[in-house]
Amino acid sequence: MIDCYVNVYNGNDECRIPLTDSGAYEVKENDKLVFHLIISEQELLTLGEPVMVIGDIPTTFLRNENSPQGECHFVSCEPSYSHSSRYFFNFFGESEVTIYFGKAEGKTLTFKFNILARKENAKLAEEMLGFISDNVDDTVAICFSRSKTGGGFNNEEEHKFSKYDAVIYAVNYLSQSLPAFVNDKKTHWKQKVILSQNGQPTGPDSVYWALTNLDRLSPSTADNYNIYFNNRGYHFDEQPKEVLIDDTNVYENIIINSFLYNADNFLYALKKHYSELACEDVGYSDTEYVRFDHTMSKYAKIALKMRIKEIEENHELVKKLIYSFKKIMPSKISPNILPKITSFVAKKGHYREAFRLINIANLS
DSSP states (O other): OEEEEEEEEETTEEEEEEEOTTEEEEEETTOEEEEEEEEEHHHHHHHOOEEEEETTEEEOEEEETTOOTTEEEEEESSOTTSGGGOTTTTOOEEEEEEEEETTEEEEEEEEEEEEEEEHHHHHHHHHHHHHHHHTHHHHHHHHHSSSSSOSSOOGGGGGGOOHHHHHHHHHHHHHHTHHHHHHSOOOEEEEEEEEETTOOOOSHHHHHHHHTTGGGOEEOOTTTOSEEETTEEEEOSSEEEEEEEEEOOSHHHHHHHHHHHHHHHHHHHHHHHHHHHHHOOOOOOSSSEEOHHHHHHHHHHHHHHHHHHHHHHHHHHHHHHHHHHHHHSOOOOOTTOOOOOOHHHHHOHHHHHHHHHHHHHOOO
């Protein structure tokens, strides 16, 4: 049995908040907090002494020697009258409290706290965010200048793109490789019936056409007939004949055209979603305290508008590619089809790379 709760003090106000693992709670930055942990003696022997970490700062638990029989009560070291119990003073946004146990590395209790800031601190945070936004290039350079992780992607991180980035990466590749698909695309031969003055209905499809279009026959003289039926001569102005054509309605091309169809729908939905978020009005609360997302909303909207513009540009590129690939290698659309490496794809580098990127985008 493990039970946790926190007593919250603010002036003459006091309340108790029961804490559950992975729960989320809201407190003010100048609240005084006293954490309590109740654990059975048996579990304490198994798990070991508890240690609480607020943010990234360890905090000592004190054991209550007057705990009831079979239980051990622990309380955070700072009493309610101490200013040091304002653990989140001058904090803003989301923070985390984690309880670890000395003998059980895998056993932790985690509580998330959304910290409300006083309006003067919220204004200060807004000024800081404004400065960072105005000097974003310098900020990025400073943040990554001496860190082990750079601001871009390396080879090991190549497959960690977001779905949007993966889709655009595949779209850009198809755009750059368009000439390769023009010159080398998958086709197979297919018989097609065409009408011609010199046609000859000898194949099964052309004979079937002639038999189902007898209403087009007209009586003819012995010198001008091209169909002889029931000992009489008839004339077709144009006769069917079968020719072989290159058919592009094959699996490999269906994969590419279906991906572009899915990308079109994906970008449309994404733009709509971001546009709705950008229209949301999140103003300051009428209360004395302000949530972090209220302050962030202004800068989030700037980022959203830039993202929407980028999505619109990429959406236009997708529409152009859909038109181009329909002309180059028309095929049916199968939105749920999955890319698999065929012998043809394995031999053709432009198909092979396109299939790899389409598989990463995973829009099917």
